[in-house]
Amino acid sequence: MSSPDPAIRCDAVSRRYGERLALDRVTLRVDDGERVLLTGGNGAGKTTLLRMLATVLRPHGGALHVAGHPLPREARRVRPLVGYLGHEPLVYPGLTAGENLELYAALQAVPADRAGAALELVGLDRRRGDLASDLSRGMRQRLALARAVLHRPRILLLDEPTTGLDDDGRERLRGLLAAHDGTAVISTHEPEWFHTLGVRRVALAEGRIA
Amino acid sequence: MVIGSRRARPDGATVAATATAVLMALALAMIFFYVPTDVDQGYSQRIFYFHVPIAMTTYTLFAWSAVNAARYLWRRDPSLDLKSYVPMHLGVIFGSLTLATGSLWAKISWGHWWFWGDTQLTTFLIIFLFNCAYFMLRFSVEPGERRATYSAVYALLGVGLIPLSVLGVRFAQRNELIHPITFNSNGANMDGSMFLTFLVALAAMLSLAVTMYLVELRGKRIDDRIRAIRRLAEARA
Amino acid sequence: MRAYRALLRKDLLLEWRGRELVPAMLAFVLGAMVLVRFGLGGETLAGGTRAATGLLWVIVVFTSMLALVRSFAQEREHGIWDGLLSTPADRSAIWAARATATFLFLAVTQAVALPLFWLFFLQEGRSPSLGVLVAALLLADLGVAMLGSLLAGLATHVRAREVLLPVMFLPFMLPLVTVAVRLTVDTISPQTSGLHTSQGLGFLALYDTIFGLLGWALFEYVVED
Numbered sequence: 094m095s096s097p098d099p100a101i102r103c104d105a106v107s108r109r110y111g112e113r114l115a116l117d118r119v120t121l122r123v124d125d126g127e128r129v130l131l132t133g134g135n136g137a138g139k140t141t142l143l144r145m146l147a148t149v150l151r152p153h154g155g156a157l158h159v160a161g162h163p164l165p166r167e168a169r170r171v172r173p174l175v176g177y178l179g180h181e182p183l184v185y186p187g188l189t190a191g192e193n194l195e196l197y198a199a200l201q202a203v204p205a206d207r208a209g210a211a212l213e214l215v216g217l218d219r220r221r222g223d224l225a226s227d228l229s230r231g232m233r234q235r236l237a238l239a240r241a242v243l244h245r246p247r248i249l250l251l252d253e254p255t256t257g258l259d260d261d262g263r264e265r266l267r268g269l270l271a272a273h274d275g276t277a278v279i280s281t282h283e284p285e286w287f288h289t290l291g292v293r294r295v296a297l298a299e300g301r302i303a
Numbered sequence: 304m305v306i307g308s309r310r311a312r313p314d315g316a317t318v319a320a321t322a323t324a325v326l327m328a329l330a331l332a333m334i335f336f337y338v339p340t341d342v343d344q345g346y347s348q349r350i351f352y353f354h355v356p357i358a359m360t361t362y363t364l365f366a367w368s369a370v371n372a373a374r375y376l377w378r379r380d381p382s383l384d385l386k387s388y389v390p391m392h393l394g395v396i397f398g399s400l401t402l403a404t405g406s407l408w409a410k411i412s413w414g415h416w417w418f419w420g421d422t423q424l425t426t427f428l429i430i431f432l433f434n435c436a437y438f439m440l441r442f443s444v445e446p447g448e449r450r451a452t453y454s455a456v457y458a459l460l461g462v463g464l465i466p467l468s469v470l471g472v473r474f475a476q477r478n479e480l481i482h483p484i485t486f487n488s489n490g491a492n493m494d495g496s497m498f499l500t501f502l503v504a505l506a507a508m509l510s511l512a513v514t515m516y517l518v519e520l521r522g523k524r525i526d527d528r529i530r531a532i533r534r535l536a537e538a539r540a
Numbered sequence: 541m542r543a544y545r546a547l548l549r550k551d552l553l554l555e556w557r558g559r560e561l562v563p564a565m566l567a568f569v570l571g572a573m574v575l576v577r578f579g580l581g582g583e584t585l586a587g588g589t590r591a592a593t594g595l596l597w598v599i600v601v602f603t604s605m606l607a608l609v610r611s612f613a614q615e616r617e618h619g620i621w622d623g624l625l626s627t628p629a630d631r632s633a634i635w636a637a638r639a640t641a642t643f644l645f646l647a648v649t650q651a652v653a654l655p656l657f658w659l660f661f662l663q664e665g666r667s668p669s670l671g672v673l674v675a676a677l678l679l680a681d682l683g684v685a686m687l688g689s690l691l692a693g694l695a696t697h698v699r700a701r702e703v704l705l706p707v708m709f710l711p712f713m714l715p716l717v718t719v720a721v722r723l724t725v726d727t728i729s730p731q732t733s734g735l736h737t738s739q740g741l742g743f744l745a746l747y748d749t750i751f752g753l754l755g756w757a758l759f760e761y762v763v764e765d
Contacts, residue, residue: 153448457694464715474740
């Protein structure tokens with residue numbers, strides 16, 4: 094399935110929060126299957142860009158296309174294609190690991206048994222019945238990762254995925270990324286860690302491509 | 304065609320202001336010197352020519368606000384947010400005037416400043432509370448797209464609330480209906496000269512609202528432009 | 541539909557495990573009734589069962605506020621909105637699930653509150669028709685839940701949310717309570733207004749329809765940023 098459209102195309106994309114400009118005319122092209130590392134200090138706009146690509150934030154200026162679909166107009170078609178890992182784990186603390194993933198399987202309209210497979214992938218299969226609130230920080234991050242890849246998305250959007258992960262968790266993340274043949278956009282403060290994965294680095298500073 | 308402007312073409316606000324001045328003078332003259340005194344209610348009935356046009360203008364302003372709110376959600380054009388906010392704001396002024404003139408009239412004809420059995424007065428009170436909530440919501444959100452969206456959604460809820468209030472209050476208080484009925488299914492419940500005066504007064508109020516709308520809109524736009532320039536200057540510094 | 545069921549199940553499961561809302565609403569409704577009883581009544585409530593029935597509706601509205609203020613509290617406190625919104629599930633399913641959960645919480649609370657209400661206020665005098673009262677309560681709960689879930693979404697990202705939500709919500713309660721009170725009080729003979737039961741219930745159903753449609757159509761704009 095090769096399409097002429099790049100996985101992601103940003104043309105002079107801007108976004109404000111209230112009156113503050115968080116992204117200032119960012120232009121970026123990510124080809125299908127390419128891995129991009131977003132680097133930059135706090136407040137550089139990495140999270141804003143990822144959230145826009147994940148269709149939870151609409152652009153205020155410029156044109157944004159994911160898999161050839163313009164955002165926000167065709168966000169509905171983009172959503173099944175992207176897997177988003179955010180700052181927060183995006184799970185309910187009062188539900189078990191398994192229940193959280195089953196809920197997301199229903200929201201993603203994929204079979205409920207994907208939950209088990211995703212938990213196995215991140216090494217959480219034995220904690221399936223534990224409440225998310227009882228999991229440690231690193232375990233919750235693994236659950237968040239399982240949630241992001243649950244529907245086997247073509248495009249991974251990972252916001253600082255290594256946060257809180259122990260060595261085993263990091264190896265699983267590396268394995269997961271190595272096995273993923275689709276596109277990935279990853280924001281991170283430790284770009285060296287991703288060296289072996291063949292990535293292109295894009296630096297952001299104060300809402301612009303540096 | 305040059306009316307009060309040095310340029311060749313006058314702008315909308317100037318035309319509207321001129322029309323308002325003419326219509327308002329005409330309406331006042333008709334209300335106090337032309338229209339005959341009401342047989343039942345006497346001289347004080349003349350307040351009707353203020354009260355009812357003001358109330359109708361208020362409804363019109365809310366309707367216009369809601370129309371622009373819907374257009375904003377559709378097109379996301381910030382100028383439509385202003386065009387929804389400004390009539391809502393003017394609606395408060397005209398709504399307060401409606402309550403004040405209604406209360407005055409109630410005092411004169413029924414002897415009380417407020418009469419709960421009166422459906423119109425109660426309905427206006429609900430609308431007034433709705434308005435207060437709109438402004439509290441608006442001023443609790445940072446300026447920007449989110450504030451515009453929230454304001455638009457709440458303004459559109461008013462489209463449900465206002466008819467339901469009219470209907471509900473009327474339903475519940477049917478047996479106590481004492482508000483003078485101005486219009487019924489047979490049309491206007493007035494004779495010719497009264498109806499004419501009423502129409503002129505209504506036109507005067509509507510044109511006053513249009514003038515205020517255009518002026519306030521222009522003021523808000525200037526505010527926005529100044530803010531944008533200041534932002535630019537700060538960014539340079 | 542699957543998304544709606546999963547979200548509703550989630551809301552009920554969280555309430556069942558956390559027992560955050562329904563016990564608080566029950567305690568509140570009981571406290572409010574006692575307060576009304578002593579504050580206005582003395583030995584018997586001045587105004588009798590008519591006044592009591594009217595007050596019941598006021599208590600119902602204030603109790604429902606507790607449920608609304610906590611709507612989407614989990615999503616907000618744990619930043620889960622991004623997770624829900626990044627899925628292709630319909631936004632109106634999120635609204636509908638929340639409204640259904642709120643409706644059920646209100647109905648459960650009232651199932652306990654209504655017998656207490658009878659015990660406190662109605663033993664001495666003529667009671668309003670129970671069938672009409674229950675039908676009116678359920679219709680009103682539905683409207684409150686549908687409108688309230690939309691407003692709760694609106695208040696999510698707003699400063700002073702807990703204060704603003706009641707301010708936004710109360711004007712919408714006025715027509716509802718006006719009709720509901722008339723409707724239920726009128727079933728106590730002798731009738732005091734010309735309002736027919738079917739008209740009153742019809743009005744409540746119309747209210748539900750209007751705010752159901754508005755909530756369904758507008759929720760998307762409220763949660764998407």
